[in-house]
Amino acid sequence: MSDEQSTPRRLPAIKPVERRTFLRYSLIGSTAAGLGFFGLASLGFLWPRVGEGFGAELVVGNAEELLDEIRTERAPVHFPEGRLYVIEWDPSVPGAQDAYGADHEAILDDTTGLQAVFQRCVHLGCTVPWCQSSQWFECPCHGSRYNRWAEYTDGPASRGLDRFPSRIDDNGDLVVDTAVVLTGPSRTGNVLQQSPEGPACIDA
Numbered sequence: 001m002s003d004e005q006s007t008p009r010r011l012p013a014i015k016p017v018e019r020r021t022f023l024r025y026s027l028i029g030s031t032a033a034g035l036g037f038f039g040l041a042s043l044g045f046l047w048p049r050v051g052e053g054f055g056a057e058l059v060v061g062n063a064e065e066l067l068d069e070i071r072t073e074r075a076p077v078h079f080p081e082g083r084l085y086v087i088e089w090d091p092s093v094p095g096a097q098d099a100y101g102a103d104h105e106a107i108l109d110d111t112t113g114l115q116a117v118f119q120r121c122v123h124l125g126c127t128v129p130w131c132q133s134s135q136w137f138e139c140p141c142h143g144s145r146y147n148r149w150a151e152y153t154d155g156p157a158s159r160g161l162d163r164f165p166s167r168i169d170d171n172g173d174l175v176v177d178t179a180v181v182l183t184g185p186s187r188t189g190n191v192l193q194q195s196p197e198g199p200a201c202i203d204a
């Protein structure tokens with residue numbers, strides 16, 4: 001046996017990681033992971049998610065029946081699968097055709113149309129509930145309010161609620177394309193000029 005074979009080789013010494021260094025890297029790692037998770041969760045909350053029906057063309061229901069329900073209940077029809085409300089609008093109101101006619105093809109007659117309104121507040125993304133007493137949409141998060149046509153009335157929101165293109169198909173069903181978000185009307189684009197019809201649901 002040669003000297004080279006018989007002499008045991010020593011492995012290079014591995015420097016132990018100091019406890020303080022280990023704790024520092026652990027803290028940095030867990031903070032980064034937490035921030036990443038929070039960021040993704042926030043994006044998921046604010047951003048439209050594709051899936052669960054949302055993000056595709058959706059059949060909401062028979063257009064005449066939706067109109068009946070809106071009139072009977074004096075409230076928009078909420079369709080959570082599409083994150084939207086169906087509202088009635090009147091294309092014969094001065095300025096309405098110019099404001100909405102091009103994007104909302106769900107017209108039943110000269111004075112009756114349907115629109116699909118995104119339920120998400122344009123301020124910071126809360127879901128905006130309908131207030132039956134005022135006949136307005138009222139956001140409980142920071143007080144933005146929108147009239148029956150989801151046009152801006154007051155609060156910190158920068159515009160009226162966003163919408164989706166809609167049409168009535170050959171079966172008479174309202175079809176809404178939730179893949180396309182139409183920017184809501186500007187703060188000054190209040191065509192309906194509807195005053196609240198009763199007490200507010202939130203403190204202004």
Ligand code: FES
Pocket residue numbers: 121122123124125126139140141142143144155156157
């Ligand atoms: S999120 Fe609706 S007012 Fe702020």
